[in-house]
Amino acid sequence: MGALLIADRLTKNFGALRVADQLCLSLHTGARHAVIGPNGAGKTGLVGLLSGTLRLDAGSILLDQRDITRLPPDARVRAGLVRSFQVTNLFPNLRVRENMFLAIAAASGQCGSIGRAAGRRADLLVATDAALDRLKLLPLAHRRLGEIAYGQQRLVELALTLALHPRMLLLDEPAAGIPGNETHLLLDAIEALPADLAFLLIDHDMQLVRRFARAITVMARGRVLAEGAPDDILSDPLVRAAYLGAGP
Amino acid sequence: MSGLLDRHRWAWPEAMFWCGWIAVFFLFPDRLSLSTQILIWSMFALSLDLVMGFCGILSLGQAFFFGVGAYATAWTALLGWHEPISAALVGAAVAALAALPLGLLVLGLSGLRQIMATLAIGALGLEAANRAAGVTGGDDGLQGFGFAPLLGHFRWSIFGQTSFFYALTGFALVFLLLRHLLAAPFGITLQGIRDNATRMRMLGVRVGRYRLLAWTIGAAIAGLAGALGAQTTRFVGLDSMSLDASIAVLVMLVVGGTGRLYGGPIGAAVYMIVHDQAANWNPYHWMAAIGVLLILVVRLGRGGLLGLMEQAWARF
Ligand SMILES: Nc1ncnc2c1ncn2[C@@H]1O[C@H](COP(=O)(O)OP(=O)(O)O)[C@@H](O)[C@H]1O
Numbered sequence A: 001m002g003a004l005l006i007a008d009r010l011t012k013n014f015g016a017l018r019v020a021d022q023l024c025l026s027l028h029t030g031a032r033h034a035v036i037g038p039n040g041a042g043k044t045g046l047v048g049l050l051s052g053t054l055r056l057d058a059g060s061i062l063l064d065q066r067d068i069t070r071l072p073p074d075a076r077v078r079a080g081l082v083r084s085f086q087v088t089n090l091f092p093n094l095r096v097r098e099n100m101f102l103a104i105a106a107a108s109g110q111c112g113s114i115g116r117a118a119g120r121r122a123d124l125l126v127a128t129d130a131a132l133d134r135l136k137l138l139p140l141a142h143r144r145l146g147e148i149a150y151g152q153q154r155l156v157e158l159a160l161t162l163a164l165h166p167r168m169l170l171l172d173e174p175a176a177g178i179p180g181n182e183t184h185l186l187l188d189a190i191e192a193l194p195a196d197l198a199f200l201l202i203d204h205d206m207q208l209v210r211r212f213a214r215a216i217t218v219m220a221r222g223r224v225l226a227e228g229a230p231d232d233i234l235s236d237p238l239v240r241a242a243y244l245g246a247g248p
Numbered sequence B: 001m002s003g004l005l006d007r008h009r010w011a012w013p014e015a016m017f018w019c020g021w022i023a024v025f026f027l028f029p030d031r032l033s034l035s036t037q038i039l040i041w042s043m044f045a046l047s048l049d050l051v052m053g054f055c056g057i058l059s060l061g062q063a064f065f066f067g068v069g070a071y072a073t074a075w076t077a078l079l080g081w082h083e084p085i086s087a088a089l090v091g092a093a094v095a096a097l098a099a100l101p102l103g104l105l106v107l108g109l110s111g112l113r114q115i116m117a118t119l120a121i122g123a124l125g126l127e128a129a130n131r132a133a134g135v136t137g138g139d140d141g142l143q144g145f146g147f148a149p150l151l152g153h154f155r156w157s158i159f160g161q162t163s164f165f166y167a168l169t170g171f172a173l174v175f176l177l178l179r180h181l182l183a184a185p186f187g188i189t190l191q192g193i194r195d196n197a198t199r200m201r202m203l204g205v206r207v208g209r210y211r212l213l214a215w216t217i218g219a220a221i222a223g224l225a226g227a228l229g230a231q232t233t234r235f236v237g238l239d240s241m242s243l244d245a246s247i248a249v250l251v252m253l254v255v256g257g258t259g260r261l262y263g264g265p266i267g268a269a270v271y272m273i274v275h276d277q278a279a280n281w282n283p284y285h286w287m288a289a290i291g292v293l294l295i296l297v298v299r300l301g302r303g304g305l306l307g308l309m310e311q312a313w314a315r316f
């Protein structure tokens, strides 16, 4: 399988702070790749640069051999490069079903549709409820998003992200904020992802990383510290020192 | 508030609203001219509600498009085209054409900067209209134009029946169109953009395109309202384009309730009736009456008069 995503020497400064320092990353179709590193290492920054919400100072990004370095974030999403947010970023005043409807309408290119009322679009409504059901969110469908528990909001966030049919998924700490008794929903959802979908998983939870990742990149201060198979990386004394020395 | 996905369902208070307008014709036959003006400003308020209430674009220059529509329609008559409906549509189209390039300027901004940019559009537009006296008649305005009988049949009587039904039909059609657009996925998308544009972008939505669409449709509706104003009063003055008019329509919308479609029309009715009554009582102090009303409505809760009615109804 050829490379799906190639990030070449990504560089980003916030003043004197180097968030990304010549970062290189290459993911193939169906990759299961984890990025770990202490807080402030630049992991969220990397997601921002790849998804286009942060502007690069230097470097380039290829998706499927197409240069997307200058593409705005919404065009990257339409090209199949989708991110989730570490902090829930949704529509708190809308109901859970309405939140999902927006994602379904976007994914099916129906945002501008004016033919029939949204409430009569059986096609979109069925897809909406099916997408909610994947994460067992249907019982919450009529609730306002802002009034459900934060852990449940995290699951809605993930459900919206998955509804966009990503080919390359950037998951920024998807487990953060989900209570222990609901993590299995998240794990099942990740487990059930199609084999040709590639994802980049950022998390501090080593069990989660061990379970899903087939390759790991260790970051610190905007640089790649080490890269390799999970067993090698997680037993590497240098990595352990760097990671455990500064991390949580 | 009922859900976004139920917007297409009719509720019975809506029937009350429309029956009320029919009743006005029979109950107040001597107030048809005021009623016609309320209908026109209701349409104008709808245009601002689409742009601001439903799409989150802050505009203090909406009267610019009202004025452009009014002048354009007056000119179609002055140039010899007297069929009223097509002339009104010309007003709407010219306003929409003016809105497109301005939208590219305004819609990239947010918050205070957007308010300032729309204010500038209004101010510059007014100044341009003032200077271009050859086109606008300057301070004297445009007059001496008239239109053929409506549908080739109904003359523009001095009692204003034709004007009233013309404005009522125009308002109802625009209302139905907006109601349909806002219930469709397009309207749900606008709501998403209003609530969280960043997230919409990260759903892959071309946010700028939809904002520009809403802005342009809003301008067309404002232009149509201006056109109807010109046709029913047979006069267009600079005040139709003034900052006062932009503020008035904003106050109407806030008093009635933003983002709820009936808010603007209800606000327009209250505003203009208070204006009319207070002018009898003291022509200089009617603005104080509006000010007190505005403060009360804003203090008592979000959602204007319509929001208050909904709260009362929920408790009842
Ligand atoms: N918008 C910003 N402006 C300035 N500094 C920022 C900004 N966003 C992140 N940073 C800084 O960049 C560094 C990397 O942050 P981040 O990528 O969020 O780390 P991680 O996700 O690995 O914990 C941190 O030191 C953070 O304080």
Ligand SMILES: [Mg+2]
Residues within 6 Å of the ligand: A043, A044, A045, A086
């Ligand atoms: Mg982070």
